[in-house]
Amino acid sequence: MSPTVQCGAVSQVVVVGGTHGNEMSGVCLAKHWLQDPSELHRKSFTAEVLLANPIAVERCVRYIDRDLNRSFSHELLSASGSESDSYEAKRAREIYQKYGPKQSSLNFVIDLHNTTSNMGTTFLLFKGDNFALHLANYLQTKCVDPSFPCHILLIDIPEGGHVHLQSMGKHSVSLELGPQPQGVARADVLTRMRALVNCSLDFLDLFNQGTEFPSFETDVHQVLYRADFPRNEDGEIEAVIHSELQDKDYLPLKPGDPIFQRLNGEDILYNGEKQIYPVFINEAAYYEKKVAFIATEKTHCLVPALKVQN
């Protein structure tokens, strides 16, 4: 039996909306909580609210100059600022200064996202962040909604190191909810996200107050590779996600299953050798990143018990 992991109490909790300005659940909730934060108060802390990319929110676009959620690299954060920097690079530095790691405190970041993919409730977290895994496990148990089943997806850290906003937290999770079109706030998705945030804060509060969370086993999805659309010589998309793959995030895809369809009726089949679990199928924001879906494998992990360090 693995020993209990002990962590210091969480002293700063930041709930972030509008990291992408057209993902409306987090935008609406963050704006609401900035006006009325009473919902975010717990015995051991009051969560802070951050609208991360206010200009992108105002214009209802993902970002202005570059993806803010790829702008928290050591290189960008440590550079001495200049006027010519992109809006998001400046914004990342401002946010990092205010909410980034401090010696005296242990911070937890909850970043709110939406996807156009049928990903239900996805917890995006870093490999080895047992604290975040406990939070995900708590939500999987205490905050159940059959319309938005829960999945854990490990964030793929680029070779150069961290780039995501949530990496400024000692521990962190992104709540990725879908499907929801960009620029649209759906009541079902918003209500779900709100319940998840509240339940997350409950978990952090229980932890701070000394509740011990027993060890558990869980499935997690790990990124294998990104698959692009078939393209012609001009780089234009030649085929669309196959109707049999559309909306099938987290379901097994076997060799020989159709993945794309062309307008001439031809199907393109998955020709890999092993079964994969595709996610982010047909995410609007990934067309420009040349990603039609992300292939993952499902693995099993054992998470040791967790308790606050007195």
Add this chain to the structure above:
Amino acid sequence: MTARRVLNPVQRVAIFGGTHGNELSGVFLVNHWLKHGEEIARPGIEVRPFITNPGAVEKCVRYVDTDLNRVFDSENLRNENNLNLSYEVKRAQYINSIFGPKGSEDAYDVILDLHNTTSHMGATLILEDSKDDFTIQMFNYIKTSMAPLACSVLLIEHPRLKYATTRSIAKHPIGVEVGPQPQGVLRADVLDKMRRIIKHALDFINYFNDGKEFLPCILEVFKVLDNVAYPRNANGDCTAIIHNNLQDQDWKELKPGDPMFLTLDGRMIAYEGDCIVYPTFINEAAYYEKNQAFTTTQKMTLCAQAIRCTEPK
């Protein structure tokens, strides 16, 4: 004996995609047909696929400066102040010079303008003029051919709410609106519906030109009544969103007292009209900036006279 309208054969048809650059079904189909025109070719008819807002398509946004689908009024089309014109007004004048001039004999006979919506509207045909027997007959043909799949008709004739669409330069303007599909996404199911509508529209024109007589018909349409705005606070932020009971319920009846909005502090706001309406464009992403939460319509029936072509080939 009922009257019959004898009309000239259809000679020129345009299919517009990318009037809104992030409504991808039309962009994808038109780009495909620009390379593979055989699918839309019909004997004796010029069928021209055309990307109307390439600047917006390139950036995958609805528009660059202003909504192209609202600027085809005579003032914008005539404006000669070349230096200060927005990208879309310049583009509108260019499009009008090729496919118009709007209101003239030289204008294209038919323009099919391809759109997507984030609303749960399914396959929808948009009618601009309740007296346009040719288009009513075409819609009746398309509806019958699409069955059992539902195909709704939205009549946007309204003294205050009608707007100057891109397709309005044609003698018979036809809006094709298929959803739900997020902006910037191509769904196979939506693409298939749109493609079938275009096939049936072109087949209809082909039969018409061949001399087939279309008997008098009736068509159920949803006529625009009004737009409903979001509740907003002093900062202009929405304080409520579409209620779960209304979300995805396009074309279904909304009765006085039914839930309409959910406020962020958890209250339900009911619909307070005085009669049953049929909402559509519920939670359309592009209409937040226009402050339209949804559009109300009423059901009505249009009758079209029999039509046939002047000189069967």
